[in-house]
Amino acid sequence: MALANxxxxxxxxxxxxxxxxPWxxxxxxxxxxxxxxxxxxxTAGEPYWHRRDLYTWASVDGELLSRVPLDHWRSLGIQAPYLGAETIENTVTALRWHTGxxxxxxxxxxxxxxxxCERELPSLAKQLPAAAAVTMVGADYGIDGPALYGVLPGAPAQPVYEMPWSALSNVIGMPAPYWPSRLRRPDLMNDWRPGNPPVVAAADPDMDITSVLRLAVTLDEGSPAWRTLVNLAQTWQHRATxxxxxxxxxxxKHTPAATVTVAATxxxxxAVEKDDLPRDIQRAGWLELLDRTDDLALACVNQALQWDGGEDFPYNMREIVDPATERGAEWVARLVPARRTAAFELLKERDQEAVLFQDPLTDAPVVREGVRGQTRYRMAVPYRLPTTSPLAELILEKPVWVRTQDGTLYPxxxxxxxxxKWGYQGSGPTILATLADLLLDDITAPAPTNYDHPTPKGLEELAQxxxxxGTVLTRxxxxAARRGRPIPETD
Structure with a gap:
């Protein structure tokens, strides 16, 4: 019987x-x-072995070595010759040492x-014939440095295992090279040689900074669109760095200095952030960019949507309008045909045969589509209303509508x-109540972005x-709800 420990x-x-x-x-x-x-x-006299002792024995057998995890290899006590790097499947750089x-x-x-690592490492290892050991650097950190995974090339199943960073350094007889996540570029890795000082290189942003800068250089320097794009590119570059x-x-902090060498810094x-540029400048810049039709503008809009959902666009949310409803029909009647601009990227509309419109009052893009035999309209919802006429009523439909005192209808x-939204206790009714509170004071107030606004209890109860x-809530x-008084009869 084995002891507990x-x-x-x-x-x-x-x-x-x-x-x-074979057994x-x-x-x-x-x-x-x-x-x-x-x-x-x-107790029956049968022999047994511990994993550590078995691997120690197998690590001196040339035939079995490729079935022994690297952290159980014996140190050769010499620096292994570095044989260079090669590319595998256009996604991986493989560095090779010959250990003898x-x-x-x-x-x-x-x-x-x-x-x-776990998904691709076994198949990648099969492309490296006669390998004694294959390792891959992970995305996080392990026990004594960057996470390091390996497979056993000599094992038929090639299971993936994790090892300490020092295991590789011990086997190759030198500090193992390390590239930060935003500097894992094939050109930097291919050029590396043992003993080279760290290369100073620009970190790679995870967004398409090239399209943003290419469009920026075509614009007038200092214009809102130029400032918006340059600020965005600098923000991405700063974040990558x-x-x-x-x-x-x-x-x-976590890796012994003797086991690692920094290959690139x-x-x-x-240190630029997006908030360094005033929001009104960004909105003006995007208003110009969204009206463009070139491929660079489309690429920039898509990158902004991936980055923050287009939070500085004049419109960035989407709604469906049913033209069979009374207000839907009223709104649809004022739409005008539109050319395909970068704004339609917000609606993810790539069909070249799609019927495109624009709301002439908000400039928001609209697409007419047929779904299960019924016509409907997808629209981008404005962030604020382009009017000075005070709020007259809120109309509870899908979407919610606002009518101003001059009779104009807006989403x-x-x-x-x-x-x-309305009809329950939750985020949607809170947003509706907050919006009503803001628009009663200022029809040009932007839509609430959070729940920090102190909303009157009466308006919140009204929205719930x-x-x-189709219910119409008049001004x-x-x-009355905002003041906590009895609410007059609704229509």
Whole structure:
């Protein structure tokens, strides 16, 4: 019986499974006394082995070495010759050392995600013939440095295992090279040689900065659109540089200096953030960019949508309008045909045959489409209303509508996907109540972006009622609710 703290005891069959060799062969080697000496014998007199002892024995056998995890290899005590790098499948740079017992590979994925190592490493290892060991650097940190995974090239199943960073350094006889996540570029890796000083290079943003800068250089310097794009590019570049510096700080904190060499450091850039540029400048810039038809404008709009959902667009939420409803028909009647501009990227409309419109009062893009035999309109909802006429009424439909005292109908301003809605206790009714409170004071007020606004309790209770669709809440009713007074009869 094994002790509580004793490692797992491996029988002859267990040793065979661990080394991926036939158990009959193990039994034969044991009988010939050329197998690893047993760690001990159980109460029945049968031999058993511990994993550590078995791997120590197998690590001196050239045939079995490729079935032994790298952290169980013995140190060769010399610096292994570095044989250069090669590219695999246009996604991975593979660095190779010759250790005397076979090639040892270190793989760097250019665009690593959390599942890449376990998912792709076995298939990548099969493309490296006669490898004694194959490792891949992960996206996070392990016990003594960057996460490092490996496969056993000599094992038929090639299971993935994790090892300490120092294991690789120990085997190759030198500090293993490290590139921060935003500097894992194939050109930098291919040029690296042992003993090279760190290369200073620009960190790679995770957004398409090229399209943004290419469009910026075509614009008048200092214009809102130019300032918006330059600020965006600088923000992305700063974020990438900041991420690379953070990786290097973690490396210095958690990794023994003797086991790692920094291969690249990020080029210093100004610490710019998007909020450094006034929001009104950004909105004016995007208003110009959204009206463009060129491919660079489309690319920039798509990048902004991926970055922050287009939060500085004059419209960034989407709604469906049913033209069969009374207000839907009224709104549709004023739409005008539109050319395809970058604004339609917001609606994800790529069909060249799509029927495109524009709301002439808000400039928002609109697409007419047929769904299950019914016509409907997809529209972008404005962030604020382009009018000075005061609020007259709120109309509870899908979407919620605003009518001003001059009789004009507008979709209710919207900034979040949670509202405005009504009929329950939740985010949507809170947004509706907040919006009503803001518009009663200022019809040009932007849609609420959060729930920090102190909304009057009466308006919140009003928004939580289960009003039937089509209910009209007049200004008098909204003001009464805001003051906590009885609400006049609704239509």
């Amino acid at each position: 004793e490692p797992e005891r491996l029988s002859v069959a267990g040793c065979a499974r661990l080394l991926n060799i 009959r062969r193990v039994r034969h080697l044991v009988k010939r006394r050329v197998f690893a000496p047993p760690t001990g014998h159980d 017992v076979g090639p040892v590979w270190m793989l760097w994925h250019w665009d690593l995600d959390a599942s890449t 900041k991420a690379a510096k953070s990786d290097l700080k973690l490396l210095a 990020p080029l210093a850039v100004p 209710a301003p919207q900034f979040t996907p949670y509202g405005p 009622r289960k009003w039937p669709p 008098a009713q909204l003001e």
